[in-house]
Amino acid sequence: MRNRKRVGWHRYINGVIISTVVTVLFILIPLYWLIASSLKAPLSVGNSPPSYGPTPFSFANYKNAFVGYDFGIYFRNSIIVTLATTALVLILGTLAGYALGRLPMRGKFTTLVVLLIISVFPAVAVLAPLYLLMRDIGWLNSYQGLILPYTAFNLPFAIWILRNYMLGIPKEMEETGRIDGAGALRTVWTIILPQALPGLFTAGIFCFTACWTEFLMALTFNNSNNFRTIPVGIADFGGNFQVPYGTIFAASVVATVPIGILVFIFRKFVVSGLTSGAVKG
Amino acid sequence: MATVSLQNINKVYENGFHAVKDLSVDIADGEFMVLVGPSGCGKTTALRMIAGLEDITSGILRIDGKEANDETPKERDIAMVFQNYALYPHMTVAENIGFALKLRKLPKDQLNAKVKEAADILGLTDWLDRKPGQLSGGQRQRVAMGRAIVREPSVFLMDEPLSNLDAKLRVQMRAEVQRIQRRIGVATVYVTHDQIEAMTMGDRVTVLRSGVLQQVDTPQNLYDNPDNVFVAAFIGSPAQNLYDAALTEGARSLKLGSQEILLPEAVRTKRPALASYAGKDVVVGMRPEHLPAAKPGETGPTLVGDVNLIEALGSELVVHFTIDAHRVIAEGALDKDEAEAVGAGEGVARVEAKTPVKVGDRMTFAIDIEDMQFFDTQTGLAIRG
Secondary structure (H helix, E strand, O other), X not given: OOOOXXXXXXXXXXXXXXXXXXXXXXXXXXXXXXXXHHXXXXXXXXXXXXXXXXXXXXXXXXXXXXXXXXXXXXXXXXXHHHHHHHHHHHHHHHHHHHHHXXXXXXXXXXXXXXXXXXXXXXXXXXXXXXXXXXXXXXXXXXXXXXXXXXXXXXXHHHHHHHHHHHHOOOOHHHHHHHHHOOOHHHHHHHHHXXXXXXXXXXXXXXXXXXXXXXXXXXXXXXXOHHHOOHHHHHXXXXXXXXXXXXXXXXXHHHHHHHHHHHHHHHHHXXXXXXXXXXXXX | OOOEEEEEEEEEOOOOOEEEXXXXXXXXXXXXXXXXXXXXXXXXXXXXXXXXXXXXXXXXXXXXXXXXOOOOOOOOOEEEEOOOOOOOOOOOHHHHHHHHHHHOOOOHHHHHHHHHHHHHHHOOHHHOXXXXXXXXXXXXXXXXXXXXXOOOOOEEEEEOOOOOOOHHHHHHHHHHHHHHHHHHOOEEEEEEOOHHHHHHHOOEEEEEEOOEEEEEEOHHHHHHOOOEHHHHHHOOOOOOEEEEEEEOHHHOXXXXXXXXXXXXXXXXXXXXXXXXXXXXXXXXXEOHHHOOEOOXXXXXXXXXXXXXXEEEOOOXXXXXXXXXXXXXXXXXXXXXXXXXXXXXXXXXXXXXXOOOOOOOOEEEEEOOHHHOEEEEOXXXXXXXX
């Protein structure tokens, strides 16, 4: 077999690098197209042949999303619903994860399996009964009408992540805390939780993303303009005879920003959070 | 400053496992007590019961004379150093050391002064702002010590604190832990499975096996006068040579395989109890250093063995030999690999470095018969009196 050493740029050509580049392009090109198109003048978005850069450059689409449509309201609604859900999921998930991961109790395994089943339950199956329930208790077109089911659907996964993360923390941490004189809550708050932060970030980001992009329930429960979230709001852009692609693109870019920022800040934690507990428990 | 007293302490786990059986030990104020035994002997469980991390099934634990069975770890005023140190990874060295004081709501200036004092004792002053992850194993170990001493507890508990260090550092830290303990003068319970650590560090040593107390004594007494075959085999490195043997009529001599060793009159008068074993089987123990090479024309009792391995340590030779007697292995005294390596009639002798001997030789050892130890075959107890 010939084993000639590749020199110059040739040495960068191998299967791994090529497939990496193809994968990255596969993800980046639509994203680029989204951003570039959002920055074009509204009427030139659909030009043929298309212009590959944002020319002619314009912020008109962004202005239109916020002024022409109520994107500001949708953004606010999404923020409220998502943040409230994430906070609830993290608080409950931390306590449940701690209990399931570190406290001696009966029925842990059963609880975990039930949680897993719930987390893979298709949302569409419970949509109709939930709608009736929400209507009866008057929660249609409200924030809590989304926050509660979102919490229910995201909590199991968060508990699993947090429980796995907590499993990896040595039990001596609590024992040494007890000897030092820390009570149960103090131990969780000052000793365990800081060490579980990566798990918390991971669970938080997953929950945030899921709520931020949820469409089905948001569409079904909240159809008043004042309570619409971003995915539903964007889908309703335009009317019978026109689809304002430029405005939709601009709104989508704005909608992506929070998730982008979150992932960028916490990317290290997310990776470590996902891999921890991989060999234990 | 306090004493610790364990009275008939038992630990039975929910699954029925009886980890500690009727353990009674008294630890004096300022004493360095080592709990030693093979893994699974209940020594860590005993320590955790003293700490309050494990419930006591029955028996009474007293700390400073006061019953402590139902007290929380905090109320017992103890400090514990764990095998893996259990440092808080998100806190700096200073925060780690000061955490317990912070929980006691000590004013900040006092807290800082105490942390600094502890850091001075341990040579950690330059590292106070580091996180544990940035420290070496030895430094982490010292932080763990610092966290314990800063609280000025009445009892120190240490669970194999040196076992994660490499061999050289371990020897160094052994001395350091002792130095700190002497300086602070607090009663200390130190758990280890390493009998060398036990021998070198303890004022007294408690030997446990399968949850049962074997002997409590000073290291030298354990070595010289073990109460039973297990202690005889467990304490000492290389391990003691223990063989099945038979005393002849009148206990005048000892049959060791095909060899007969005369017991001088002096030995028999010193150990009158041997007379009752005349004509019976016994277990004899000979320390490796009590088997020097026989000089030409040796008149005293001797032992002849076939040399199969020689370890030259520079200062001495460790000669491994076999004889045709049955070697006694006390269960659990040696770890598995050691026990497998020890053949039927294996023995070890420590002889002078310049002794002319090579593998395959038939070598004659002089027996230091005064120091020979005798045990009952049935009970395994030392034959005394």
